Amino acid sequence: MILVTGATGTIGRALIERLRGEDVVAVLRRPADLDCAHVLGDLERPETIAAALSPGDRLFLNSSLWPGFVQAHQRMIDLAREAGAGQIVTVSVRGATPGALLGGGAHGEVDAHLRKSGVPWSILEPVGFMQNLPAEVRGGRMYGSYGSAPVGYIDARDIADVAAALLTRPVGESGVHVLTGPEAHSHDEIAAAIGAALGRPVEYTDLPVPEMAAHLARQGLPEPVSHDLAALMAEIGDGRWSTVTTAVQDITGHPPRSLAAFLADHAPAFER
């Protein structure tokens, strides 16, 4: 059995679709519109999820971040080991390491715990999701602190495809998989591509970190998240997310979806 946490999320919904026909069970915090076997469970009470695991079961461990994320995910890993789980596939972020900004630091702590858990593991390290882009375009503009550094955004559907492949083939060697799209673009180029897909101009404006933090705060992000997110954008501006990998192709057998393909499929999301 494959137990899927975060099943209602961006990756999780796509993963459930990929796993149709398999012995798959979604973990839900409350009943949802997923046409799939499910159990009710909450990572804030990991024992509610571990109760569904039997020896040899495979666990997709993923959720959004919250202040108790590290402790909850580490405890979930411990309980999965005690239940005899055969594999844990988890979603981290490229370059995650303890002490890094925002999710990078939290994931770094969880990933370190998983590596020494004794359960066979796969850590997926995606860069930013293309699915973030619609929310970043407002009134024909998008803002950031990335400078001119290219970013190889990934379509979250490819993360689901990678997870599905790893969860359905015989459990292999544990390892980290850095997941990117097929090409990296500067945010000027991304804005131009969005504009071309929508048929109206979209421009990227690069802001210094303090101004970007203030912009994010005006949109409702609390301190210190607004500042840390702007600082993270500036870190990415050093080019650390500018290289692309072949991991999606290597694991799934198909190339990752391009930005152009994403935009063709998601144009209505930019109008909302």
Ligand SMILES: NC(=O)c1ccc[n+]([C@@H]2O[C@H](COP(=O)([O-])OP(=O)(O)OC[C@H]3O[C@@H](n4cnc5c(N)ncnc54)[C@H](OP(=O)(O)O)[C@@H]3O)[C@@H](O)[C@H]2O)c1
């Ligand atoms: N967005 C990016 O650009 C990006 C880049 C790299 C890495 N990541 C990583 O991707 C992960 C998020 O994946 P996603 O975008 O697919 O998720 P998402 O769309 O934000 O959905 C979050 C999922 O987590 C579930 N969840 C939240 N708290 C939970 C809890 N206490 N117990 C059980 N389930 C809980 C939610 O369930 P409910 O429906 O019940 O709320 C939902 O299914 C994060 O680890 C993030 O750091 C994101």
